[in-house]
Amino acid sequence: MAGESSRTIEPVILLGAPGAGKGTQAKRIEQRYHIPQISTGDILRQNIKAGTPLGHAAKAVMERGQLVPDELVCPMVADRIREIDCERGFILDGFPRTAAQAGWLDAFLENEFFDNSHGCNRLPIVISMDVDYNELLRRLTGRRSCPTCGRIYNVHLQPPKVDELCDNDGSKLVIRDDDREEVIRERLNEFVRQTRPVADYYQAKGRLKTVNGDLPMDQVTAQIFCIIDNHV
Numbered sequence: 727m728a729g730e731s732s733r734t735i736e737p738v739i740l741l742g743a744p745g746a747g748k749g750t751q752a753k754r755i756e757q758r759y760h761i762p763q764i765s766t767g768d769i770l771r772q773n774i775k776a777g778t779p780l781g782h783a784a785k786a787v788m789e790r791g792q793l794v795p796d797e798l799v800c801p802m803v804a805d806r807i808r809e810i811d812c813e814r815g816f817i818l819d820g821f822p823r824t825a826a827q828a829g830w831l832d833a834f835l836e837n838e839f840f841d842n843s844h845g846c847n848r849l850p851i852v853i854s855m856d857v858d859y860n861e862l863l864r865r866l867t868g869r870r871s872c873p874t875c876g877r878i879y880n881v882h883l884q885p886p887k888v889d890e891l892c893d894n895d896g897s898k899l900v901i902r903d904d905d906r907e908e909v910i911r912e913r914l915n916e917f918v919r920q921t922r923p924v925a926d927y928y929q930a931k932g933r934l935k936t937v938n939g940d941l942p943m944d945q946v947t948a949q950i951f952c953i954i955d956n957h958v
């Protein structure tokens with residue numbers, strides 16, 4: 727759409743359980759509106775790989791499928807949003823994940839983002855992707871990713887052209903450490919316990935938009951674009 731690479735867009739917050747398709751949809755939003763995806767899971771995994779103090783602190787918690795403490799995640803998000811490429815907007819994928827993070831984000835946006843320099847003073851666009859529990863399990867157990875380019879596949883739903891190899895660069899696809907069945911269950915428990923209240927937080931403020939994440943991917947994307955295009 728004309729102008730999508732220049733207009734300022736309110737921050738887009740994607741909510742949903744692990745496996746709901748947030749990462750896939752975030753990449754599509756990124757391509758259409760030219761605003762960056764901020765995946766807290768990806769940033770934490772990069773820190774683990776690079777052996778930073780944050781990575782050391784997060785590793786064991788993530789391997790158990792539990793949430794990294796807010797005191798570590800919030801400053802990490804603040805640093806990322808302050809980067810220049812977020813000036814026209816950004817997509818949060820995997821944050822906020824607790825009601826405390828949601829409250830922190832509201833205060834941060836109010837103080838640092840929605841000021842005159844961004845030419846907009848409106849609320850973030852909050853989209854919850856709802857997916858059936860058994861479907862989540864199926865998606866998470868089938869998930870594979872490319873260690874080189876980050877592309878995500880699913881052996882049931884979106885297999886690569888050649889078994890276990892990335893279509894883009896031929897790398898051998900990998901299973902994330904926390905996509906093992908016992909860890910998946912813990913991550914889904916954490917979602918119900920800690921992240922559902924985030925949707926309630928935005929619902930109570932009348933700001934929650936919901937899409938049916940069980941629908942085919944392109945239909946979910948169409949619904950999301952429609953919400954963003956019509957956000958006032």
Ligand code: AMP
Nearest residue numbers: 766767788791792793794799820821823
């Ligand atoms: P994801 O890639 O979004 O599924 O996140 C993988 C893991 O990273 C989660 O299971 C958590 O351990 C950690 N994580 C990601 N985002 C957050 C967050 N906003 N708050 C706390 N922990 C997080």
